[in-house]
Amino acid sequence: MNHQNSNTANFGKYIIEKELGRGGMGVVYKAYDTQYDIYVALKLITKEGFSQDDYERFSQEIKALARLNHPNIVRFYEFSTTPKPYFTMEYIEGCTLDKKIKEHNVKSLWLVEVMMQICKALEHAHQCNIIHRDIKPSNILIDTQGVVKVMDFGVAKIDSAHRQNLSQSGTIIGSIHYMAPEQVLGKATYASDIYSVGATMYEALTYRTMYQGDNQMNIFYKIIRNDFIPLRQIRPQISPYLEAICIKCLQKRRKKRYQSFTELHTELKNFKSNRPITAKKYTKWDAFYKFFNRHRFALTSVVIIFLTLVISLFVTLGALKKADQTAQKLQVALEEADQSSEKLQKLNEAMLQSLTYISRQNRHVDLFRDAQFLKPVRDVFAQSLELQTADQYRILRGYVLLESHHEKDLLQAVKDYTAILQKVKNHFMYTNRGKAYERLGKRKKAIADYNRAIALDANHYFAFFNRGVLFQKAKPHRAISDYTQVIKLHPSYYKAYYNRGQVYYDLAKYQEALADFSKVLSIVPEYVHAYFWKGLTYRKLNKADVGLQNFSHAIKVDAKYFRAYFQRGVIYVNKKQFVKAERNFSQAIAINPKFWGAYVQRGVLYRHLQKYDKALADFNLVVKHDSKNFAGYLHRGVLFYEMEDTKKALEDFHTVITLNPRHKKTYHHLFLCYRRLGQKEKMQEYIKKWEEK
Known part of the structure; x- marks a missing residue:
């Protein structure tokens, strides 16, 4: 059989056919072994400046693989340093768990079967005194027969009394999203693999990693200090018992996890057979x-x-x-x-x-x-x-x-604070009474109370912040001054940066706005609104792709943030990616069925695609439920004009003028309608109004 073609390359006795993946030190290829007439997975070291430490780590991987012989672990074949350091493993047709997760194609019972096989593989590794240290979805391969293979013991740790700990230099080895707290601190143990299996199970069940962050240090901090979101809060359909098993794997204290993969395997087996489990349901x-x-x-x-x-x-x-x-x-x-x-x-x-x-x-x-x-x-x-x-x-x-927020309660709050202030002048009381006045719509009285609070205590940042909120629309520069003062007094008060960023955005000071929104995220890394506003700002700077990334990140943080889907849809329309645009507008509507702006934009898209029935349905829905939405009438009028129903187009355009007399473009639409009808006097009337506007 001839395996050589124009797309292959030779490496010793191997014919390289295609790349399978890349890691920190090398590339894995599908290759044909001409000596033994079999396909293999060839891992070739490509890292430049391959040091002695790198060589030791590479040799460690080989030693780890060579000692493992289990049906659920990828088999090792051979190792050599000529012409470059490499080794070969069995080649397996199949897909990784990572791919299944990305496709949102993971069934719970199927996952339990996969996890049980992983447990068998890793229990064998632990019996050989080997800690994998890099369990993650992309290192779990499922072949075409459903057999699970654990791959990439490349960062495995040989647990013996005479080992050289290669992580002593401070290098953290492994994939950060799946690391146990002790592994983040450079102290990986057998229990760390159990945590990583739990993290893998978490992602497979929820389709998201446990922790998100902008950088490694942010994620490391969350792994060590923060609690993850319980699985059923993300996907309520997950079995509470399976959630309990996963959560027990993910305990920050090692002693609270399963103490071996044999124990975890038994637990999963009992779950599958509807027998009692030891893990306690999360309540x-x-x-x-x-x-x-x-x-x-x-x-x-x-x-x-x-x-x-x-x-x-x-x-x-x-x-x-x-x-x-x-x-x-x-x-x-x-x-x-x-x-x-x-x-x-x-x-x-x-x-x-x-x-x-x-x-x-x-x-x-x-x-x-x-x-x-x-x-x-x-x-x-x-x-x-x-x-x-x-x-x-x-x-x-x-x-x-x-x-x-009830008027009766707010009035009572004003009475309470007024009674206190008659006895003692206190900046907190003035600030709170000011807030009550603000919510009652008494803006001047609110500002007066904030001024009194500041006069009593110039370091009372809440009064500056609340006053800035009242100035934000009418007096933006005074709002900026107040927010800046808040930041001086309380540099970690993220809301001041966020509000100031919005003011800068309204003033078209986009670089300043970006700086403030970025500062918010450095303080509260998952503050979804900051990602959204960064996306809007990048759009204003004509950096649509960066804006798209920020809207996508907002959705990653909050999958129900419908405005981010809407803005992604707008960007996709401009990029002429209409299928994606329609999908995003529809998702925004599915989350918030009363988000009329999404119906309007989807209707405009349908009109552009000449799907007139769908466009008309969207516009009709808007004007039915939001009778003052002039955009709904405007675009329905344009649709009627294109469908040559000039009478209905005229009705809609006149409604637009009633709702928004300053909308210049509508006068031009009216001119076009009357020109089509041959009514010259009306044509002249509306072309004149169009020019005046």
């Missing part, structure tokens, strides 16, 4: 427990505030200034309090609802500025007549009612 209480441990200080402060409400009769307004002494008194008083009282029960229930809400959040949460967090407690306050008797209650009630 809301687990989320709360994790959240509490991570934010112990903040939540302790919240609890103290609530306890203050319960035993406020024991606390005076002056005692609030002595927080440490008060906290000690609260602990004693709590033991003596009547735990069965109706008010305490209601308050505890309200607190539990609020904290349970927080535990479900996977975004940056400002505890005291989240209306959903405060809602249950707000209801308790609103119903309690006794709260009028104590200044401590009045302060906190005002704060909670401030977040309700």
Whole structure:
């Protein structure tokens, strides 16, 4: 059989046919072994400046492979350094798990079968004292018969008393998204492979990696410090028992993971057979427990505030200034309090609802500025007549009612803060009353209160920030000044950069806007709105491809961010990639069926593609549900004109003029309609109006 053709190359006794993949040190090819008449996977070292350390690492890979003999591990054939360092392995027709994930083509039971085979392979490796250290979807190959093969022991660690640890220089070996916390710190163990299998399972079930970030250090930090999003919050259809198995693999503390792949294999087998498993299902209480441990200080402060409400009769307004002494008194008083009282029960229930809400959040949460967090407690306050008797209650009630956005509650908040301010002038009270005025639409009174707060404390950045928000549209330069002052006082307050970036965008100062949005992401790496605004800014700078990347990143962070799909659709239209454009507009509509702008743009696209029925359906839907949407009438009028239904086109164009008399282009459309009808007087009337506009 002749394997030589114009697309092949010779390497010793091998005929290289095609490239299969690339790694940090070399390239893997499909090659034909002329001596043994078989296909092999040939790994050829191509790295320039191949050092002694590199050679040792390469030799280590060979030693690792040579010691492994298992049906679920790719077989090793031979190794040589002539003419270049290389080795060969069995060639397998199939696809990687990575490809299945990208295709969103992973069924849970099929994945369990795959994972069970991986467990067998890695248990064998561990018995040979080998830690793989680079388990990931692209290193899991499934052949055409469904047999799983674990590949690439190229970063394997030989666990013996005499080994040379090649990572001592500080080089982190492995793929970062799948690394265990201890591996990030350069201390890979057998348990690290179990974590990596869990990370692989997580991605296969949710179609996303556990952590996202702009750079390695950001991801490393999240692996070590942050909790990942529970699988069923991303895809509720995932079995809670399979989620439990995956989460047990991913525990940050090694002792809490499965202690061997034999144990994990048994667990998966029991799951498959509907037998009991040892992993505990993930519950809301687990989320709360994790959240509490991570934010112990903040939540302790919240609890103290609530306890203050319960035993406020024991606390005076002056005692609030002595927080440490008060906290000690609260602990004693709590033991003596009547735990069965109706008010305490209601308050505890309200607190539990609020904290349970927080535990479900996977975004940056400002505890005291989240209306959903405060809602249950707000209801308790609103119903309690006794709260009028104590200044401590009045302060906190005002704060909670401030977040309700109901006029009655906001007016009560103003009364509460006014009562306090009659006794003592306090910048926090002025700021909060200003916020209540702002939400009541009393802009001048709000600004006056923010000014008073700043006069009392020039370092009170919340007052500057809130005042900047009020100036943002009417007085953008004053808004920039206020936001800049916030940044000076509190350099890590990301909202100030974000708002200032929007002002710069409105002023067409796009480079300054980009700098601010980038700063936001350096503080809060997954702040989806910053990616979105970066995308808009790059579009203004005629860098559509970079804008597209940012919109895509926004979607990666929040798959339901419909505005990002819409903007991607607009870019794809300009790039004449109409199928992608239609898909993105439709996705935006699927997420938000009342996003009329997406219907308009999809209708325009359908009109361009001469799919008139679909275009008309979109425009009709817009004007039916949003009768003041002049863009819907405008584009439907253009569609009617193209369909030669001039009468209906005229009706729509006249509606546009009624809704938006300054829309110049519509007068030209009216001129064209009357020209088609041969009405010269109307033609002259509207061409004149068009010129005047």
